[in-house]
Amino acid sequence: xxxxxxxxxxxxxxxxxxxxxxxxxxxxxxxxxxxxxxxxxxxxxxxxxxxxxxxxxxxxxxxxxxxxxxxxxxxxxxxxxxxxxxxxxxxxxxxxxxxxxxxxxxxxxxxxxxxxxxxxxxxxxxxxxxxxxxxxxxxxxxxxxxxxxxxxxxxxxxxxxxxxxxxxxxxxxxxxxxxxxxxxxxxxxxxxxxxxxxxxxxxxxxxxxxxxxxxxxxxxxxxxxxxxxxxxxxxxxxxxxxxxxxxxxxxxxxxxxxxxxxxxxxxxxxxxxxxxxxxxxxxxxxxxxxxxxxxxxxxxxxxxxxxxxxxxxxxxxxxxxxxxxxxxxxxxxxxxxxxxxxxxxxxxxxxxxxxxxxxxxxxxxxxxxxxxxxxxxxxxxxxxxxxxxxxxxxxxxxxxxxxxxxxxxxxxxxxxxxxxxxxxxxxxxxxxxxxxxxxxxxxxxxxxxxxxxxxxxxxxxxxxxxxxxxxxxxxxxxxxxxxxxxxxxxxxxxxxxxxxxxxxxxxxxxxxxxxxxxxxxxxxxxxxxxxxxxxxxxxxxxxxxxxxxxxxxxxxxxxxxxxxxxxxxxxxxxxxxxxxxxxx
Numbered sequence: 001x002x003x004x005x006x007x008x009x010x011x012x013x014x015x016x017x018x019x020x021x022x023x024x025x026x027x028x029x030x031x032x033x034x035x036x037x038x039x040x041x042x043x044x045x046x047x048x049x050x051x052x053x054x055x056x057x058x059x060x061x062x063x064x065x066x067x068x069x070x071x072x073x074x075x076x077x078x079x080x081x082x083x084x085x086x087x088x089x090x091x092x093x094x095x096x097x098x099x100x101x102x103x104x105x106x107x108x109x110x111x112x113x114x115x116x117x118x119x120x121x122x123x124x125x126x127x128x129x130x131x132x133x134x135x136x137x138x139x140x141x142x143x144x145x146x147x148x149x150x151x152x153x154x155x156x157x158x159x160x161x162x163x164x165x166x167x168x169x170x171x172x173x174x175x176x177x178x179x180x181x182x183x184x185x186x187x188x189x190x191x192x193x194x195x196x197x198x199x200x201x202x203x204x205x206x207x208x209x210x211x212x213x214x215x216x217x218x219x220x221x222x223x224x225x226x227x228x229x230x231x232x233x234x235x236x237x238x239x240x241x242x243x244x245x246x247x248x249x250x251x252x253x254x255x256x257x258x259x260x261x262x263x264x265x266x267x268x269x270x271x272x273x274x275x276x277x278x279x280x281x282x283x284x285x286x287x288x289x290x291x292x293x294x295x296x297x298x299x300x301x302x303x304x305x306x307x308x309x310x311x312x313x314x315x316x317x318x319x320x321x322x323x324x325x326x327x328x329x330x331x332x333x334x335x336x337x338x339x340x341x342x343x344x345x346x347x348x349x350x351x352x353x354x355x356x357x358x359x360x361x362x363x364x365x366x367x368x369x370x371x372x373x374x375x376x377x378x379x380x381x382x383x384x385x386x387x388x389x390x391x392x393x394x395x396x397x398x399x400x401x402x403x404x405x406x407x408x409x410x411x412x413x414x415x416x417x418x419x420x421x422x423x424x425x426x427x428x429x430x431x432x433x434x435x436x437x438x439x440x441x442x443x444x445x446x447x448x449x450x451x452x453x454x455x456x457x458x459x460x461x462x463x464x465x466x467x468x469x470x471x472x473x474x475x476x477x478x479x480x481x482x483x484x485x486x487x488x489x490x491x492x493x494x495x496x497x498x499x500x501x502x503x504x505x506x507x508x509x510x511x512x513x514x515x516x517x518x519x520x521x522x523x524x525x526x527x528x529x530x531x532x533x534x535x536x537x538x539x540x541x542x543x544x545x546x547x548x549x550x551x552x553x554x555x556x557x558x559x560x561x562x563x564x565x566x567x568x569x570x571x572x573x574x575x576x577x578x579x580x581x582x583x584x
Contacts (some may be wrong), residue, residue, distance in 0.1 A: 002086050002094070002106065005309065006077040007123040008046035008054060013290050016043040020353040020394070021432070024514040032455035032507035035354035038321050042146035042348060052118040055419035057117060059495050061089050062134055072317050090124065116122045123339040127310060169547055174404050178479060181226050181276030187404060188467065188493050188555045194502040195281050195496065199237075203495040204284040204322035205270045205488060206421045208307045208329050210248045210443060212241065213271035213285050214264050214473075221272040221472035222279075229279035239275065239283045245310045247287030254474060262473070269471045269480055270488045277492035281499060283320055305549050308389070309340075311349045322497045323508040324357045326491035328484035330396060333388040334376050341426050352511030357498075358395040359491045361483035362460040363387040363420025366534030366549075367452075370416075384422050384535055390459050391424030391434075396512045397459040398467025400486040400551045401527055409530020409542050410467045410481065417481040419466065421454035421532040421540050421549040432517045433458060436546040448537065463527060463550035464490040521545075521552040 006354040022030045030328075035043075054077060055065055069078040083106065084092050090111040097105055111127045150367065173186035195201065217231035231240035243249050254263050267285070274283055288311040314320060333341070350357055367373075368385035380438075388551045390397040400410035400419040410419045429437055437458040466486030471478045498508040509515070532539035532549040540548035 001080050002083055002126065003078065004086055004089075004127050006054060006079075006121060007125070008050050008075050008077065009120055009122050010073075010075050010346065011047050012043045013346055013349075016040065016353060017349060019043070020511055021514055023353060023355075024511040026515050026519055032510070034507055035353050037072070037316070037354065040134065040316075040350050040354060044075050046075050046120070053117060053120055054216045057114060058089075063089075063531045065399040071313055076313060079251050089502050090127065093550075094126070100200075102141065122343045123337070124202050125340060128337055144456045156368075159430070161312045167518040170404050176403055177468055179465055179467070179485075181273075184273075184277055184465060184489055186476050188489075190277060190493060190496050193496055193500075195278070195499045196470075197284060197499055198280045201499040201502050202282045202284060202322040202493065202507075203274055203491060204286060205274060205283055205491075206311060206325065206327045206329065207247065207267045207270075207287045208311075210263065211267040212247075212249045212251070212264055212287050213239075213267040215239070215251055216270050217264075217268050217472045217475065218275065220475060221268075221470075223509055224472070226276050226279065226336060229275055232275050232279055232283070237282065239271070239282060239285070241287055244286060244288040244314045246289035248289070249287050256339055261424050261473060263478070265473050265478065266328060266473070266484055268473050269469060269484055270326060270374075272471060273469065273485060273488040274326065274492045275491065277430070278495045281492075281495050286315070288314070309342050312344065312351075315404075316347065316350055321351070321354065321356055323355060323502075323510075324491045324495045325351075326359050327389075328361045328482075328487050330361055330363055330387045330390055333386045333391055333424060336388045337445060338426050338444055341388055341392075345389065345427065348389065348392055349394040352394050355508045355510040357491075357494060357509050357512050358387050359487050359494070360392075360395050360397050361420075361487040362390050362397045362399045364417050364482050364484075365420055366411075366418035366532040367420075367422055367537065367539040368535040370534060370536060382451065382535070384539075386422040386424050386452075386456070387420060387459075388424075388426070390420070391422075391427055393430040393457045393513070394511065396461045397551070398483060398487040398490045399460035399463035400483045401479075401550060401554055402465065402467035406529065407463075407465070407525065407527050409485075409527065409532065409555055411530065411533065412467060412481050412499070415481065416466070418533050418539070419460075419463070419483060419486075419549055421451045421458075421547075423458050423459055423548065425456055427457040429455055429457050430513075432514050433546075436517055436521070438550075440546055440548065443543065444540075448540075451535070451537075458546070458548050460549070460551040461513060462490060462524060462552055464493070465554070488553070517546075517550065522558050524551075524553040525556050527553045568573050 019035060022028045023035070024031050025031055026432045051225050052075065063079060067079055070076065087093055090108065090113070092108040092111040096107045097107055106126065108127050113121060126363050168186055170187050174183035192482060219230055222230040222233055241249055271283065271285060289309050351358055371381060373385055375383050389395055399421055401407040423524065426563040441454050464486040466483055467481045469485040471480050495507060501508055511521070527545060527550040528542050528544055530549065531541045542549050546552055
């Protein structure tokens with residue numbers, strides 16, 4: 001059986017985009033006036049003619065309307081059908097494909113529609129999307145205390161870990177060999193801030209590919225590195241896990257096979273980082289199922305859904321959402337069918353216009369892994385490999401830094417980790433980027449000509465620390481590199497800004513990029529050292545202003561950044577009493 005999802009062309013997406021840019025522009029009179037779910041659904045619902053034609057097509061194939069399910073906006077039609085019936089419907093043949101990691105999916109290399117439906121249907125899935133979202137993390141090479149159990153840490157290590165003095169300098173709170181919540185809260189100026197409206201303000205993360213966030217490990221981590229937050233690990237009001245489409249939520253110890261694949265390492269890193277910074281802001285983890293483990297005697301897997309699409313349809317149907325959601329997953333853009341990528345990207349815009357800030361990891365291979373920087377269009381041309389969803393213009397993409405004075409582009413020669421960046425081949429540069437990205441491309445001159453799209457959406461937008469994060473997994477300390485670390489760290493910082501805005505009766509930040517490129521960039525510390533090496537090149541360099549490896553840099557920590565205001569709310573009142581950052 002296949003869960004077939006038919007994406008009908010959305011009726012007024014251009015109008016939704018107009019609303020998105022207006023409510024996200026600090027100079028527009030509608031700034032912060034986010035839309036409701038009903039208003040969004042009214043804008044994206046398909047035209048009546050599209051619905052009628054799709055129903056007629058399905059009826060012609062013996063599929064009656066009473067078998068169909070719909071998204072709230074009715075822009076997705078869903079039906080479960082045998083493989084042979086889908087093959088007749090789409091004039092195709094499905095086959096079983098095996099990924100190099102051993103998982104299986106059922107896909108069709110090509111498919112077709114009647115001509116009269118071409119302008120009414122954007123995409124149908126699952127069909128020819130072979131992409132395999134991967135967590136953006138890299139394990140560092142083992143060092144002296146990696147794998148050491150929490151209970152065996154020395155008293156000196158424990159005392160340093162839990163020291164929560166608000167008066168520590170960055171040099172006292174931070175260790176380049178082991179980044180902790182104390183370091184991040186000190187570095188980015190949140191350590192003195194006490195959230196005022198937790199519950200009204202929330203933060204979320206996404207887990208895919210059989211990942212969950214293990215409560216026992218999170219408890220150990222918080223007891224070690226932020227003791228006052230430890231109760232959150234088992235408190236469902238503080239930390240809730242929502243399982244979507246048979247997503248995993250195994251809270252018992254991993255078996256030998258699961259340990260060998262580092263199951264839940266990503267889920268633990270994200271949850272521990274967020275709770276370590278933004279507590280007591282409630283955290284919601286969305287555990288979304290995708291293609292399940294293949295069982296030969298099952299014939300075909302029942303769940304062949306795309307994980308991003310499954311998650312999006314779930315959250316878009318919710319009326320109450322976290323104001324910031326962190327995602328540490330991505331894939332090479334060229335492995336994602338363009339029509340699918342555009343539709344998913346447009347649905348991210350639907351969340352942005354509702355006031356949700358979506359943060360995505362920029363990738364961990366610089367401009368591309370050394371051994372595979374080739375196009376997959378049959379020509380095998382040399383090319384940098386941009387990432388998806390990082391290149392979607394309706395999300396905020398996060399790169400990674402290391403060191404503290406100054407912060408530089410993150411790279412780790414022991415495991416090949418390099419913070420990712422680049423330019424989309426699918427999405428043109430949005431207008432909000434023009435004044436910042438055009439000069440950077442101009443300054444590159446002829447360097448890398450033919451390897452990247454000079455007119456594409458550039459990313460990342462911002463950065464944060466992303467190397468050697470202390471993480472508890474399987475009861476032991478692990479240290480992790482990756483934009484999987486920087487993304488939840490940045491999300492947690494932004495969540496605290498939302499707390500201040502909501503406490504002052506304002507709306508949340510919502511879609512960040514219009515504000516960021518117009519004004520907010522002044523609230524970030526420029527990172528000017530390092531490059532996004534890869535593909536046998538030095539890669540895109542960090543530079544003054546925006547660059548394609550750290551964006552505008554990391555959240556600023558100076559006491560007074562600027563006296564300018566957003567919507568009448570000054571920086572000083574946003575995070576009063578802290579070494580503040582952000583709202584410029």
